[in-house]
Amino acid sequence: ILNVEQSPQSLHVQEGDSTNFTCSFPSSNFYALHWYRWETAKSPEALFVMTLNGDEKKKGRISATLNTKEGYSYLYIKGSQPEDSATYLCAFVGNQFYFGTGTSLTVIP
Amino acid sequence: EAGVAQSPRYKIIEKRQSVAFWCNPISGHATLYWYQQILGQGPKLLIQFQNNGVVDDSQLPKDRFSAERLKGVDSTLKIQPAKLEDSAVYLCASSLTPGRSREKLFFGSGTQLSVL
Numbered sequence: 001i002l003n004v005e006q007s008p009q010s011l012h013v014q015e016g017d018s019t020n021f022t023c024s025f026p027s028s029n030f031y032a033l034h035w036y037r038w039e040t041a042k043s044p045e046a047l048f049v050m051t052l053n054g055d056e057k058k059k060g061r062i063s064a065t066l067n068t069k070e071g072y073s074y075l076y077i078k079g080s081q082p083e084d085s086a087t088y089l090c091a092f093v094g095n096q097f098y099f100g101t102g103t104s105l106t107v108i109p
Numbered sequence: 110e111a112g113v114a115q116s117p118r119y120k121i122i123e124k125r126q127s128v129a130f131w132c133n134p135i136s137g138h139a140t141l142y143w144y145q146q147i148l149g150q151g152p153k154l155l156i157q158f159q160n161n162g163v164v165d166d167s168q169l170p171k172d173r174f175s176a177e178r179l180k181g182v183d184s185t186l187k188i189q190p191a192k193l194e195d196s197a198v199y200l201c202a203s204s205l206t207p208g209r210s211r212e213k214l215f216f217g218s219g220t221q222l223s224v225l
Contacts, residue, residue: 004151032211043112044200046213089151096165097142097214099151 002026004092006100013080014108020076021103023090027071032093035064035075038102039086047075047088080107111135115201115217123225127189130220133182134203140164141178142214143186144200152200158184191224198222 005024013019025033032051038044048057053068061078077084087102114133122128134141140159144152155174157164160181169176173192178184188195198221202214 006151034213036214036216041218043218044214044216046215049211049213051211091214093211096154096157099144099153101149101151 002092002094002098004090004098004100006088006090006103008103009101010104010106012106012108015080015082017080017107018076018078019080019105020074021088021105023073023075023092023100025071025073025090025092025098026094027069029094030068030071030092033066033068033073034091034093034097035073036089036091037086038089044089075103077105080105082107082109113201113203113215113217115220117220118218119221119223121223121225122191124193125190127187128191128222129185129187130199130201130222132184132186132201132217134184134201135205135215138203138205138215139181140204140206141184142200142202142204143176143184144202146198146200146219147194148197155186188222191222193224196222196224 007022035047036044048064050066055066057064063076066073085107087104089102090100092098143155146152155169156166156176158178161178176186198219200219201217
C-alpha cells in the first residue's frame, strides 16, 4: 500500500485569508499528481493534473506547484471565499490512483 | 455533457443484508472505477474496468463484493452480505483513456452506505 499524506487534516480560515495545503507522496515511480475539490453533497471535481517536476498550475484564485524529486505538491488559495469550503484531495498516480485523506477547508464569512 | 450518474444517493441496511449500487459513466469513457471511502480515510480503489474487462480488483473483498460492467457501459457493485465495516461512501468514476492516466477522473456524487 502506497502512502499519500495530506496536511493539515482540517483548516478554518477567515474570508479573505490566503491558505495552503500539502500533499506528500513517494518520489519514485511518479506518473502524475491530481488535485480534486469535493464540496459537500456534490461530486469530486478535478482542479489540476500535474505531470512535470516544477509544474505550476493556476485556476482563478487557486494554484498548485509540484516537486517530484522531493515528493510534494502545494495547493494555494488566495483570498479565500466561503464557496471555497470543501475537502481537497490529492491523488498520486503510479500504477493506479492513490488518494490522500484530504484537507477539509472551512472559510468563515 | 452529462456527468457520471450514480444511484442511490443514500442507503441504510442491516448487517448481513445485500445492497447494490449502480453507475453510468460519461458516454465514451473506456475506464470505470469503483472507490470506497471510509470516514477519515482517502478513497480506496475497489475495482477498475477497461471497457467490460477487469484491469485491477486486487483490493476488492471478493468473498462479499462483486462488480460487473456488462457491454462496457454501466456498472453494478454488489455487497452480499454486508458488514458494519462496509459503511462508507462508494464513488464511481470514469475516464476517457485506459490505464494510468494523465487525464482527470470524472466522479459521480457517490452513495452513502450505512450498515446498522
